[in-house]
Amino acid sequence: MLDGESVTYGGALELRETLDYDFKTEQEFSYANLTMSEIVSHLARFVSDLWQIHVFCEGNTRTTAVFFIKYLRSMGFHVTNDVFAKYAWYFRNSLVRANYRNVKNGIYEDMSFLEAFLRNLLMGEQNELKNRYMHIRWDETTHSNEKQHIQQHIADENRILKVLENKAVSSKMKSNILKLHEDFGIEKIFGRTDVVKVLGITERPASTLLGKMYSLELTEKITGAGKGKYRFIV
DSSP states (O other), X not given: OOTTOOOOOOOXXXXXXXXXXXXXXXXXXXXXXXXXXXXXXXXXXXXXXXXXXOOOSSSHHHHHHHHHHHHHHHTTOOOOSHHHHHTHHHHHHHHHHHHOOBGGGTBOOOOXXXXXXXXXXXXXXXXXXXXXXXXXXXXXGGGHHHHHHHHHXXXXXXXXXXXXXXXXXXXXHHHHHHHHHHHHTTTOOBXXXXXXXXXXXXXXXXXXXXXXXXXXXXXXXXXXXXXXXXXXXX
């Protein structure tokens, strides 16, 4: 990935101190009211920092992966080692790119690869995980679509959250709105049946959610497409 260069790892005499610091920082961090994109970004930073300390001379990535799986399970995520096993080399290389920089050559820490892996793992996305994309000499334009997709998704979420700021909307409803926006975007027309299918809820709460989004001016009613059809306008 780095043409013979290496990541700078933690110092041997500082292992305990740096581990204690990272674990304490994570323990004190609050995930309340975060979107899944924000959660993924934070988890990516946490696991990459933990890996970079490099406690074990051999098996450091495997040990980090096992710990991370157990930690995610403790947070309520249903995670198995299947994805880690299938994309073991990608996971390792994404940790490398998350921690490597060469300012002289214009190369900086890049979390996007690790975030793409975690978005697949925790959010069910289907981002293309190719090791060659992470090589420091790989042409950025060849995988810009993947990065743009993630960046656009985050921008969309921030735009929705800005509209919902200071509104009487629960965290669960915010999450549902973001999920619908992710599925439908601003072009697709949808109705109650579509909401039921995407969110796995019954018709009554689906109708309530549609009405709430309309009252918040997140959507507009569409005529000529059947009764109760809407489209996002933000």
